[in-house]
Amino acid sequence: MIELVEVSKEYGDFRALDRVSLTVPDGGIFGVIGHSGAGKSTLLRLINQLERPTAGSVRLNGTELTGLSERRLRAHRREIGMVFQQFNLFKSRTVLGNVAYPLRLAGLPRPVVRQRALEALEFVGLGEYAKRHPEQLSGGQRQRVGIARALANSPKVLLSDEATSALDPETTLEVLDLFRRINTELGVTIVLITHEMDVLRRICDRVAVLDGGRLVETGDAYRVFAHPQHPTTAAFVRSVLPDRPAGATLTRLRGRHTGQLLTVPFTHDGDLGRGLSRLLREHRLDFSLVHGGISEVGSLPLGSLTVELHGDEADLTAFLAAWERAEVLAA
Numbered sequence: 001m002i003e004l005v006e007v008s009k010e011y012g013d014f015r016a017l018d019r020v021s022l023t024v025p026d027g028g029i030f031g032v033i034g035h036s037g038a039g040k041s042t043l044l045r046l047i048n049q050l051e052r053p054t055a056g057s058v059r060l061n062g063t064e065l066t067g068l069s070e071r072r073l074r075a076h077r078r079e080i081g082m083v084f085q086q087f088n089l090f091k092s093r094t095v096l097g098n099v100a101y102p103l104r105l106a107g108l109p110r111p112v113v114r115q116r117a118l119e120a121l122e123f124v125g126l127g128e129y130a131k132r133h134p135e136q137l138s139g140g141q142r143q144r145v146g147i148a149r150a151l152a153n154s155p156k157v158l159l160s161d162e163a164t165s166a167l168d169p170e171t172t173l174e175v176l177d178l179f180r181r182i183n184t185e186l187g188v189t190i191v192l193i194t195h196e197m198d199v200l201r202r203i204c205d206r207v208a209v210l211d212g213g214r215l216v217e218t219g220d221a222y223r224v225f226a227h228p229q230h231p232t233t234a235a236f237v238r239s240v241l242p243d244r245p246a247g248a249t250l251t252r253l254r255g256r257h258t259g260q261l262l263t264v265p266f267t268h269d270g271d272l273g274r275g276l277s278r279l280l281r282e283h284r285l286d287f288s289l290v291h292g293g294i295s296e297v298g299s300l301p302l303g304s305l306t307v308e309l310h311g312d313e314a315d316l317t318a319f320l321a322a323w324e325r326a327e328v329l330a331a
């Protein structure tokens with residue numbers, strides 16, 4: 001478990017992180033999102049103490065890291081692997097040499113180094129590329145080498161600093177699949193930082209939102225996506241999930257559909273959809289689908305659908321009153 005308690009980091013008189021407290025439980029995939037400059041990299045580097053906090057406490061499995069000497073820290077850092085946006089591979093070394101590097105630093109015997117490095121390469125699907133050099137590989141393959149290097153020391157935690165931000169969408173999905181395998185097959189806890197909500201949507205079970213150095217929201221991924229509390233979180237959610245139509249979208253919709261519009265939220269545990277069809281039947285109304293979409297957060301569906309209602313004016317009014325009561329009951 002990783003615990004940050006009231007952690008602040010100042011660079012001169014600039015406060016990059018302001019009293020951030022969060023807990024990363026073992027065994028999950030924890031995603032931190034924020035705009036550029038929000039403090040994500042600083043937060044990640046505090047976890048492996050590449051940065052020391054100005055104030056507060058950073059604990060790994062109960063051990064306070066902030067006061068440890070560099071020598072004592074090194075043992076803890078071996079439990080934490082890290083991958084980077086720009087891969088950070090040695091051009092002069094082979095793929096195997098890159099993956100073997102941290103094992104050689106740890107002073108392991110040569111045959112063990114070779115065997116573990118090859119195993120890590122096999123795991124990421126690059127066993128046949130051991131003798132190549134990084135420049136002979138695609139971006140996605142290079143990132144997988146970076147991931148193999150981070151796994152070679154059998155870490156308990158993997159930190160990912162925008163690992164997919166330099167990759168195309170298809171390669172991003174491959175790397176995210178690999179993260180999921182690392183999490184489920186090797187039991188490695190993953191903490192990733194990203195500015196892409198889609199990354200959180202696909203693989204994270206818990207998320208945190210940073211804004212101007214402050215933690216503005218954290219919790220179960222589905223809950224945060226379904227019920228964002230902070231405006232920054234809500235804006236990130238809107239970037240991947242269609243929201244209740246507003247602004248220009250609503251104007252365009254009203255131009256095309258002159259009837260009563262109704263937006264129905266769709267959550268995996270709600271029964272508003274079923275309630276809707278019953279109420280429509282009861283009030284002799286028909287509908288046509290005009291907007292919306294349903295996506296998945298983790299493996300659970302989430303989204304909204306907007307319909308245009310058709311029918312008698314009095315039935316419509318009675319329906320809307322009944323619908324409002326159903327919404328209140330469901331909330």
Ligand SMILES: Nc1ncnc2c1ncn2[C@@H]1O[C@H](COP(=O)(O)OP(=O)(O)OP(=O)(O)O)[C@@H](O)[C@H]1O
Nearest residue numbers: 011014016034035036037038039040041042043195
């Ligand atoms: N070594 C440093 N010295 C001074 N200021 C720094 C240093 N490192 C980071 N900062 C500042 O702290 C703030 C947070 O930086 P950080 O890199 O953690 O943000 P980020 O959310 O990771 O942003 P990005 O997505 O652009 O990398 C930024 O304003 C940055 O300029």
